[in-house]
Amino acid sequence: MKLTALIISLLALSVSIMGLLRIMEEDIKLKNWRKNLTKGMSIIVDNGKVIYKAQIIWAGAGWVRVISTDGKTAAFGTKCIYPLTYLIDENDIQNEDTAQKEGTTA
Numbered sequence: 001m002k003l004t005a006l007i008i009s010l011l012a013l014s015v016s017i018m019g020l021l022r023i024m025e026e027d028i029k030l031k032n033w034r035k036n037l038t039k040g041m042s043i044i045v046d047n048g049k050v051i052y053k054a055q056i057i058w059a060g061a062g063w064v065r066v067i068s069t070d071g072k073t074a075a076f077g078t079k080c081i082y083p084l085t086y087l088i089d090e091n092d093i094q095n096e097d098t099a100q101k102e103g104t105t106a
Contacts, residue, residue: 034078037064047080056081 037043037059045054045066054066057073065075 030082033083034081037078037081042084044082044084044086045074045076045080046082046086047076053084 037056039056039059041056043054043056043066045052045068052068054068054074056064057067058065063075063077064081065073066081067073
């Protein structure tokens with residue numbers, strides 16, 4: 001009985017450690033990606049209040065200046081910048097294809 005409990009505990013611990021390692025690996029990949037931000041990259045901005053697609057117009061040490069699809073510019077720390085493959089709900093993205101919503105062509 002004690003052996004079964006020990007085996008179950010070890011399995012649960014190994015699953016927890018594997019999950020933690022996966023999260024750490026994703027964080028390291030994101031940090032490395034953010035170190036290589038360059039002008040012209042299409043990105044997603046998520047500052048906790050607004051999520052939208054943008055393009056980098058200037059990249060500095062720790063922050064970037066972006067231009068949104070509707071032409072507004074802003075500056076953000078790199079912690080607010082994510083790749084286009086960032087998993088988010090498409091309905092949360094602001095300023096996306098505003099020309100199509102207005103019925104005009106760009």
